[in-house]
Amino acid sequence: MSVPASVQAVAEPGRPSTWNPTRLFRAVAIAEAVTWAGLLAGMFLKYVTETTEVGVRVFGMLHGVVFIAYVVTTLVVWADRKWTAGRGLLALVASVPPLMTLPLEWHAVRRGWLGDTWRLPAGAGSSLPDRVVAWLLRNPLRGVGVGLVAVMALTGLALLVGPPTS
Template sequence: MTPPSPRRLFKTVATAEAVTWSLLLIGMFLKYVTQTTELGVRIGGMLHGVVFIAFVLVTLIVWVDQQWPTRRGLITLATAIPPLATLWTERWLDRDGHLGSAWRLGAKGEATSPPERLVSGALLRPGLAALVLVVAVALLTGVALFVGPPVPTS
């Protein structure tokens, strides 16, 4: 199993994040404006939460592999918060050449730091890495569900 390139992986997850944001916004419209159903918020919210966590994890992996400066990585993470901003971010990163078509930490493994060694090891075993990512997303989603939504103070 060959992992998708950093460019393809990031583009896929950034697009999915924007799509699930759209679903959540539609659900919020149905719940709060038309007051017809809250099902859209339940489904859209859950999907968006899962994809949001995946976006954060993929961003961290690509950040380490592509050796982004801290500022670029933090801006990229922050763009998961406003609706649809990940689409702009993906285009910006791709246009400026910050999304490689190959993994830097691939088979040759030029890893020097612990985060680079972790990403390099994941790239050498992409099937196991994909499974670990799915489990990490599931666990983080479970924690978010356990903690629950923010409680309004008033």
Template sequence: MTPRTLYRRIALAEVVTWALLLLGMVLKYVTRTTELGVKVFGLAHGVVFIAFCLVTVLLWVNQRWTVREGLLGLLSAVPPFLTAWWERRLERRGRLEGGWRLGRDGEQPTSPAERIVATLLARPLMAVAVGVVAVLALTGVALVVGPPVSTQG
């Protein structure tokens, strides 16, 4: 899977889970029929949000994005549906071109972040396992911390 394909898929998944969460919020707060949508879709969105952020950091390093591009990529996950726009913008600017620069037979890593990415790309199954564990661990932290508390009211 190329960096472009990975980023496109995770950006789309983030958009879909945002839409489902918003639907759940309508059911909870507008129609007052059920909270189940927020619980289920909120968790799904949280997991995909974390995965999107991790993939953004991975591509930030591999694609040599600027600090501005990396931070905007992370911030694009916050407002609903912005990840799809951000992915298309990167695509139009050629920032998702090519394969895995730091992959097997790729460039030599020159920084600690590049060494981590190169190690993961050299072992794809390990990379997937590390990604899954990272997403689960960060989701667990988010569940312990809990949702933002409203100061209104």
């Protein structure tokens, strides 16, 4: 079975790839901000104009899923780029206030926190996060599958727990 070049490149350490840490983090950070904007617009329509709840229903669920994807992506990039605890926590906290993933992503690019290549799998360390992320990057199709399952499972758990306010 042939692996597409864009996916295959992720598994080759030291080589720039289509889905490198910068592109992946940027895509998910933008998606998180866009869904936040949609949710805010939906909340305006629901609570200010009192015209419809559709925006909150649609963008609430969509934002929840993308928020979880952002958290999962941040954890993968954190492990791969060997971020400090402060840097990783800052990236996670940026997902809570509306639209803050955008300035965080811009800052991360300017400061060189991301990169055009994956450090792992070639330099896999002995820590559990390094080994897990190295496996995900060596097996990109399975890695995407594991990521999707993680997002679905965490979304399901969030739905069971319920909304932040009742």
